[in-house]
Amino acid sequence: MSRIIRTLGDGWVIARRNVIKIRRVPEVLVFVVISPIMFVLLFAYVFGGSIDIPGGSYREFLIGGIFAQTVIFGATFTGAGIADDIHKGIINRFRSLPMAKSAVLVGRTASDVIYNLISLLIMALSGFIVGWRFHEGLLNAALGFGLLLLFAYAFSWIMGYIGLLVPSVEVINNAAFMVIFPLTFVANTFVPAENLPTVLRVFAEWNPVSAVTQAVRDLFGNLPTGIPEPTVWPLRNSILYTLIWVVLIIAVFAPLAVRRYGTAAKRG
Amino acid sequence: MANAIEARGLVKTYGKVTALAGLDLAVAEGTVLGLLGPNGAGKTTAVSILSTLIEPDAGEATIAGIDLRAHPDLVRSKMGLSGQSAAVDEQLTGFENLDMVGRLYHLGRNRSRERANELLERFDLTEAAARPVKTYSGGMRRRLDLAGALVAEPPVLFLDEPTAGLDPRSRNELWEVIRELVGRGTTLLLTTQYLEEADQLANDIVVIDHGREIAHGTSRELKRMIGGERIEVSVTNAEDAAKVRHVLTSYASGEIQHDATTHTLVAPIAGGADVLTRVLRSLDAEGIAVEDIGLRRPTLDDVFLTITGHHAEEEPPAEEATPGRGEKKKRGAK
Ligand SMILES: Nc1ncnc2c1ncn2[C@@H]1O[C@H](COP(=O)(O)OP(=O)(O)OP(=O)(O)O)[C@@H](O)[C@H]1O
Ligand SMILES: [Mg+2]
Numbered sequence A: 001m002s003r004i005i006r007t008l009g010d011g012w013v014i015a016r017r018n019v020i021k022i023r024r025v026p027e028v029l030v031f032v033v034i035s036p037i038m039f040v041l042l043f044a045y046v047f048g049g050s051i052d053i054p055g056g057s058y059r060e061f062l063i064g065g066i067f068a069q070t071v072i073f074g075a076t077f078t079g080a081g082i083a084d085d086i087h088k089g090i091i092n093r094f095r096s097l098p099m100a101k102s103a104v105l106v107g108r109t110a111s112d113v114i115y116n117l118i119s120l121l122i123m124a125l126s127g128f129i130v131g132w133r134f135h136e137g138l139l140n141a142a143l144g145f146g147l148l149l150l151f152a153y154a155f156s157w158i159m160g161y162i163g164l165l166v167p168s169v170e171v172i173n174n175a176a177f178m179v180i181f182p183l184t185f186v187a188n189t190f191v192p193a194e195n196l197p198t199v200l201r202v203f204a205e206w207n208p209v210s211a212v213t214q215a216v217r218d219l220f221g222n223l224p225t226g227i228p229e230p231t232v233w234p235l236r237n238s239i240l241y242t243l244i245w246v247v248l249i250i251a252v253f254a255p256l257a258v259r260r261y262g263t264a265a266k267r268g
Numbered sequence B: 001m002a003n004a005i006e007a008r009g010l011v012k013t014y015g016k017v018t019a020l021a022g023l024d025l026a027v028a029e030g031t032v033l034g035l036l037g038p039n040g041a042g043k044t045t046a047v048s049i050l051s052t053l054i055e056p057d058a059g060e061a062t063i064a065g066i067d068l069r070a071h072p073d074l075v076r077s078k079m080g081l082s083g084q085s086a087a088v089d090e091q092l093t094g095f096e097n098l099d100m101v102g103r104l105y106h107l108g109r110n111r112s113r114e115r116a117n118e119l120l121e122r123f124d125l126t127e128a129a130a131r132p133v134k135t136y137s138g139g140m141r142r143r144l145d146l147a148g149a150l151v152a153e154p155p156v157l158f159l160d161e162p163t164a165g166l167d168p169r170s171r172n173e174l175w176e177v178i179r180e181l182v183g184r185g186t187t188l189l190l191t192t193q194y195l196e197e198a199d200q201l202a203n204d205i206v207v208i209d210h211g212r213e214i215a216h217g218t219s220r221e222l223k224r225m226i227g228g229e230r231i232e233v234s235v236t237n238a239e240d241a242a243k244v245r246h247v248l249t250s251y252a253s254g255e256i257q258h259d260a261t262t263h264t265l266v267a268p269i270a271g272g273a274d275v276l277t278r279v280l281r282s283l284d285a286e287g288i289a290v291e292d293i294g295l296r297r298p299t300l301d302d303v304f305l306t307i308t309g310h311h312a313e314e315e316p317p318a319e320e321a322t323p324g325r326g327e328k329k330k331r332g333a334k
Helices: A002-024 A027-047 A058-074 A076-087 A090-096 A103-111 A113-130 A137-165 A171-185 A198-206 A208-220 A238-261 B043-050 B072-078 B094-104 B109-122 B138-150 B168-183 B195-201 B219-226 B238-249 B273-286 B300-308 B316-321
Strands: B003-014 B017-028 B032-036 B058-063 B079-082 B156-160 B187-192 B204-209 B212-218 B230-234 B257-259 B264-268 B292-296
Touching: A002 A103, A002 B094, A027 A058, A027 A113, A058 A076, A058 A113, A058 A137, A058 A171, A058 A208, A076 A090, A076 A103, A076 A137, A076 A171, A090 A103, A090 B079, A103 A113, A103 A137, A103 A238, A113 A137, A137 A171, A137 A208, A137 A238, A198 A208, A208 A238, B003 B043, B003 B187, B017 B032, B017 B043, B017 B058, B017 B187, B017 B204, B017 B212, B032 B043, B032 B195, B043 B058, B043 B156, B043 B187, B072 B079, B079 B138, B094 B109, B094 B138, B109 B138, B138 B156, B138 B168, B168 B187, B168 B195, B187 B195, B195 B219, B195 B300, B204 B219, B204 B300, B212 B219, B212 B300, B219 B300, B230 B238, B230 B273, B238 B264, B238 B273, B273 B292
Parallel strands: B032 B187, B032 B204, B079 B156, B156 B187
Antiparallel strands: B003 B017, B003 B058, B204 B212, B230 B264, B230 B292, B257 B264
């Protein structure tokens, strides 16, 4: 018990430090603010007009997918932050202190939720401007946002682990892209999964990103009536399936990352 | 007296490079061990292992009586580290850096702040305390990092080349801080490339090269082995150099080094300034035009020449910048 308290206490110190850093380098926030706006506008106007969704508006359908994709991309900040700590050398200070071994990761994944909170807020606002609405009440909408944040939080642990593996901070974006692109595109994020070729369709149906997207569309009331109800289990139970993945990802990647952290050091 | 730091048979290899080849160290409580060695000797590797940053391939160690492998966390609560490159956060202020370290040592909120302010004062950083570290000069960063090692007043300290990059004033101040800490019972392992620094601070000196010990003793014992001051004479041509050599022979207490490319001769001498005066007179009497002459303390390089018969190997840039050295073997692993 005292170990958990200590971990949370140390994690809190690290998270606070990260927040100070965000305030000192607000330039980063420009990207956090601009890229969601760009995504929403681009997709809404470039594809919004040219794709037809039976029994619904493509824009409304799309927003859930963009939300999911953007918060997953947001997890890259965790990888970049961890890689930066290593390559700037502060890691050697942390590693020489009697702090909880997981605190740097716990604190980082926690403070990075801020980025996603901001980008969700911005996206919701830009969504409103282009005509997106939620139809299932405030509580369900809040649940939808909560689920997105939770999934992104779990994804942060994957990125944190990758951040510990990459040889330099610059590599992290490319490494993250290689994971994030297939996951967010071979999914129902931008087009209904039913229209994909078989192999891709199966992948898309079991892809957790599809499940989060499905879940938030459901919670926002953005599922078009013209698209048939999904038949596969993950999409029929999208909230549960998402939660299972959240637990699974953290259970696998948190120990991996913490172990790896225990050997990380800057040379010289 | 018990040993606060004790290491036996430390081995660490990186691929084909052997960074440490079975190093033993023992530092009695409340004393200072100077770990002296040229670039690539294995100093940082030794410090990193003892301060729990990296694991050795073989060997064991105890810090403050605690087994390093079994209880790295306990070891961390007993030690402070200032590594070769400053481990500070660029975007945080000096105060925030130290305050954070205090929190992570679990000193509590008030004590952490108090300690941060004390140390900023001690290291002459009070004025810069509220500025982000990225605006600090190299020496200021270095001092902040050293302060970080002292936050919890740990009984065991590891300082890896602590005075590298400090100006003479900051260096002297740091030496003062170190003496004060040791006076209060702190045990210190300090690495340096400067014999003089080890001489000033350390009770015991271990000279290492290629990851193994090549000499060990008190400062006095080492001096006995390598002789005292050196007289260094430069002339403009080989002819004069030969004459100088002849003159020096009668004053030298050991082997005379002769660098044929720069016409510089170095001889260890037993006396001090009086010997210099006599050498000057003799050179004058011989009518030799001296370009430069002076006394200097023995350096790490002299230790190497005496013990191993060759120069301490250095990285190429340092080599070019240092005139008056003879041919050198290049370090293969670098
Ligand atoms: N991570 C690493 N990968 C490869 N080689 C390494 C690594 N760390 C150290 N070495 C090698 O081990 C040897 C010892 O290095 P170390 O940093 O301990 O030397 P040092 O005595 O601290 O040198 P300096 O005075 O330059 O700081 C060197 O040859 C170095 O190149
Ligand atoms: Mg070193």
